[in-house]
Amino acid sequence: MNLLNELTHERAIKKYKLKRNSISNFKSDKNIYFVIRNNFLGSSIMRAFQIKNELSKYFKNILIIDKKNIDKDSKNALYIWVKYVDESIIKIMDENIHIYDLVDNYIFEKKYIDSFIQKNICDGIIVNNNYMKKYLNKNLNYNGKIYVIYHHWDKRFLSIKKKVQNNIKFGYIGSIRSLDSNENFKYYKYLINKFSIELLDTELCKNVTSIVKNSDKINRNNFNNKNLSNLIINFNMHLSIRENDSILSKFKTTAKIATASANNHNIITTKEESVKDLLPDDYPFLLKDSKIETIIDMFKLAINDYNNEKKLWNKGLEIMSKVKQKLSIENVVIDYANMINENIIEKKNVQYSMEPNFLIYEYSRF
Numbered sequence: 452m453n454l455l456n457e458l459t460h461e462r463a464i465k466k467y468k469l470k471r472n473s474i475s476n477f478k479s480d481k482n483i484y485f486v487i488r489n490n491f492l493g494s495s496i497m498r499a500f501q502i503k504n505e506l507s508k509y510f511k512n513i514l515i516i517d518k519k520n521i522d523k524d525s526k527n528a529l530y531i532w533v534k535y536v537d538e539s540i541i542k543i544m545d546e547n548i549h550i551y552d553l554v555d556n557y558i559f560e561k562k563y564i565d566s567f568i569q570k571n572i573c574d575g576i577i578v579n580n581n582y583m584k585k586y587l588n589k590n591l592n593y594n595g596k597i598y599v600i601y602h603h604w605d606k607r608f609l610s611i612k613k614k615v616q617n618n619i620k621f622g623y624i625g626s627i628r629s630l631d632s633n634e635n636f637k638y639y640k641y642l643i644n645k646f647s648i649e650l651l652d653t654e655l656c657k658n659v660t661s662i663v664k665n666s667d668k669i670n671r672n673n674f675n676n677k678n679l680s681n682l683i684i685n686f687n688m689h690l691s692i693r694e695n696d697s698i699l700s701k702f703k704t705t706a707k708i709a710t711a712s713a714n715n716h717n718i719i720t721t722k723e724e725s726v727k728d729l730l731p732d733d734y735p736f737l738l739k740d741s742k743i744e745t746i747i748d749m750f751k752l753a754i755n756d757y758n759n760e761k762k763l764w765n766k767g768l769e770i771m772s773k774v775k776q777k778l779s780i781e782n783v784v785i786d787y788a789n790m791i792n793e794n795i796i797e798k799k800n801v802q803y804s805m806e807p808n809f810l811i812y813e814y815s816r817f
Contacts, residue, residue, distance in 0.1 A: 481511075481512065481527060481528065481795070482512045482513075482514060482525070482528045482529075483506075483510060483512065483513045483514070483528065483529045483531070483791060483795075484513075484514050484515070484516055484521070484528060484529070484530045484531065485498075485499035485500075485502070485503055485513070485514070485515045485516070485531050485533055486516060486517065486518055486521065486530055486531065486532045486533060486536075486537075487499045487515060487516075487517055487533050487534075487535075488517065488533075488534065488535045489517065492534070493626075493653060493654065494533055494534045494554045494555075495515075495533060495534075497602070497603070497605060498533045498534070498552055498554060498602075499515050499531075499533050500515060501603070501605070501606070501780060502603075502780070502783075502784060502787060503515055505780050505781065505784040506784055506787055506788065506791075509788055510788070510791065518537050518540060521540060521544075523540065523543060523544055525544065525547060526546040526547060527546065527547065527795075528547045528548070529547065529548040529549075529550065529791060529794060529795050530544075530547055530548065530549050530550070531550045531551075531552055531577075532549065532550065532551045532552065532573075533552050533554065534552065534553070534554040534555075534556045535556065536551050536567065536573070538567055538570070538572065541572050541573060542572055545572070548574045548575075548794045548795060549572070549573045549574050549575075550573070550574060550575040550576070550577060550598075550790070550794070551567075551568075551573045551575070551576050551577065552577040552600075553576065553577060553578055553579070554579075554602075554704065555579075555702070555703060555704055557578075557583075557702045558698055558699060558702055558703065561698070565590075565591060568587065568591050568593050569591050569592050569593060571592075571593060571594050571595065573595060574595050574596065574794060575595050575596040575597070575598060575790065575794060576593070576595065576596070576597045576598070577598050577599075577600050577790075578597055578598070578599055578600075579599070579601070579602065579702060579703065579704045579705065579724075579725055580599060580601075580702075580705070580724045580725040580727070580728050581599055581724070581728055582701060582724035582727070583599070583701065583702055583724065584597045584599050586701070596790075596793070596794075598786065598790050599728075599786075600783065600786045600787065600790070601704075601705045601709070601725070601728070601729075601777070601778055601783055601786075602704035602705045602706045602709055602725075602778070602783075603709060603778050603779060603780040603782075603783040603784075604709035604710055604712060604713035604775065604778050604779065604780075605679065605709075605710070605713065606713075606780065607679045607680050608679075608710065608713040608714055609713070610680045611679070611680055611682050611683070611684055611714075612682075612683045612684070613683070613684045613685075613687075613714065614683060614684070614685045615685045615686065615687075616687050618757075619687065619688055619753060619754055619757040619758070619764075620647075620649065620685060620686035620687055620688065621646050621647070621648045621649070621686055621688045621689075621690060621719075621750070622648060622649040622650070622651065622684065622685070622686030622688070622689060622690065623636055623639070623648060623649070623650050623651070623689070623690045624651045624653060624684075624689065624707075624710050625651075625652075625653055625706070625707065626652065626653060626654050627650060627652040627654075627655070627659050627663065628652075628654070630663070634693065634694060634697075634699070635693065635699065636690065636691075636692055636693075637692045637693055637694055637721075637741055637746075638692065638743055638746065639663075639692075641743070642690075642692075642746070642750075643660070643663065643664060644664070645747075645750075646750050648660075648686075648690065649685055649686050650663050651682055651684070653679060653682075656678045656679050656681055656682060657681075657682070658682070658683070684714060686716075687714075687716045687717070688716060688717050688718065688719060688736075688753060689707065689710065689711035689714075689716055689717070689718040689719070690718065690719050690720075691707035691708065691718060691719070691720040691721065691723070691726075692719070692720070692721055692738070692741065692746060693721050693723060693741065694721075694741050695721055695722060695723075695740055695741045699723075700721060700722075700723045700724065701723075701724050702724070703723060703725060704725060705725045705726075705728070705729060705778060707720065708720065708725070708726060708729055708730070708774060708778075709774075709778045711771060712771045712772070712774040712775035712778060713775060713778075715768065715771070715772070715775070716768075716771070717736055717753075717764065717767040717768060717771060718736060718771070719736045719738065719746075719749055719750070719753065720736065720737060720738065721738045721740075721741050722737055722738065722739070729774050729777065729778075730770065730774070731770065734767060734770050735756075735763035735764075735766055735767050736749060736753060736763070736767055
């Protein structure tokens with residue numbers, strides 16, 4: 452790792468300077484709401500329930516609701532809309548703060564979301580990476596705040612059983628239904644046969660390798676992701692292969708790299724915008740492009756290195772350990788806390804109680 456690359460990466464990931472911020476509790480009549488579509492979506496579990504549980508250490512009265520249960524007469528509350536948003540409700544509740552967490556919905560509803568953002572009825576937008584923030588600032592007429600908040604890793608992975616960890620094995624974890632619809636795993640039909648790749652569906656919470664191999668179309672009939680801990684991981688090299696400069700590459704979350712780091716694994720990944728925020732250029736398994744020849748060469752490089760001195764493997768794990776620290780929910784939630792502090796306490800001048808302040812330590816950015 453060259454000196455400049457090392458210093459940049461260290462500042463961003465490892466050498467955090469502890470910076471103390473005080474976050475005060477609100478009075479009982481000041482509420483923070485996460486608005487979700489339903490309880491079963493992965494975005495609801497991770498970006499609402501898990502974040503809410505961690506934020507509850509610092510703020511009172513955090514609730515999770517769907518839009519049917521919104522009190523339209525409420526005032527001076529903060530609503531964080533997770534993935535889906537209702538423009539008509541926001542318009543009639545303009546005495547509240549509204550933050551829209553796009554998650555990955557920008558990929559599927561870009562035209563509508565662009566239109567919604569430019570109406571400037573939402574106080575803030577949560578995006579997935581620095582490129583996405585710059586893109587919206589440059590291309591949309593939006594007057595509110597844009598916050599980059601990375602996708603944390605799911606603590607449920609800490610309890611998942613892992614097998615076959617003493618040989619290099621490849622695997623994909625994610626929504627399998629996305630494979631056919633938007634090339635979320637480029638060349639997967641070819642690669643899963645050439646390199647014996649295991650496929651785990653986080654929505655069905657099951658191994659679907661044989662189903663995908665033997666079916667032209669992937670059919671899924673139910674969601675079951677509350678039982679994620681039932682999965683068994685039989686690989687140690689994760690995969691995130693998308694077309695470079697595609698809408699997926701530009702606007703997807705850090706979920707794939709976060710999951711790999713949570714399991715103390717490496718990942719072969721294309722150079723997506725979220726990846727650029729987290730991995731240095733000399734991460735050994737970072738693909739220079741998304742050509743099939745480049746991908747095959749990387750698989751072979753990883754296999755050869757693992758079966759010999761493991762220099763690249765160990766270097767990769769060292770870098771991924773820093774990513775794991777950065778993308779822990781304890782660290783990511785600080786960005787939520789600062790966003791809430793800025794909007795409810797500073798912007799709206801809400802009166803809040805001065806019960807003993809919690810001290811939050813923020814990793815300073817370079």
